Amino acid sequence: MYLDPDVLRSVKILVVGPFGVGKTTYIGNISEIEPLQTEEEITEASVGFDDLSRTPDKTTTTVAMDFGRLTLSEELVLYIFGTPGQERFKEMWEELSRGALGALVIVDPQRLDESFPVLDLVERFGLTYAIGVNHFEGTTTYPLDEVREALNLPADTPVVACDVRDQHSAAQALITLVQHLKSLLA
């Protein structure tokens, strides 16, 4: 359960994507600890307006956020935070993106349009990202180039196949992201 006593540095990467795309499955598959959740409060405007003040009512909702851990060396540990891609989680995005190395954006090729709000958030929070195209069996495999085109991505943004249930594939997507981050410094 405990970290190596020599671990001095911790880094984080976000795994983001639309509802039900496989974020929790991804983290559960790759984490060295049983995946845990943090319970956090978000405030959101509830439906309807207060008639007297004409200001939107704010309600507080508790959400559970998944995360996992990967010890990378005696002195370095990586935390992976699953971050839902809806606008109402933007407070959390603000906090999670601070100091994050980058983001792996998981997309479902059957419903790529749902990825746009997520791409909007990663760009707004200045996160460098790679796209992991999840494969749901029984569905057509889309050529990665078509995904790139449909999402209108910059030419250098990596787009890789990422079967969230396969550890090798999941790890490879993470490696691709870090290679991309590194290449931007060259």
Add this chain to the structure above:
Amino acid sequence: MSDEYGQEPHLELTSSLVPLFVITNGRALPPDQEYERTALVTARKEGGAAARTLSPEGQVIMDLVADGFLSVAEVAGHTHLPLGVVRILLAQLEESGLVLVRKPVPRADPLDRELLGAVLDGLKSRFGA
């Protein structure tokens, strides 16, 4: 993926009806960045005396981090306490000299070449890529 399942001390809280302002002594939330999710926490060995006056939730955290470092996120995950409450309790525990907090300093800089290299090497050796 877990090799620890079931070995964890029993940390589930039963007192979920205790209002949060009681648990935290009415303290305000510290700034988020004070206890980032990835900050690492452990009990100070020499902190024994003050520990007797802790709230049950503060004690749960002390027991959890008694034998090594865990991240703030893991403390929240294992104790099932809301992250905001964990941060306030950690602020109190640190103030009382009971815990040592390794803040993510030097703060992870996404532009740190050497750091990215270490992350990449770590991932490759872990997953044999």
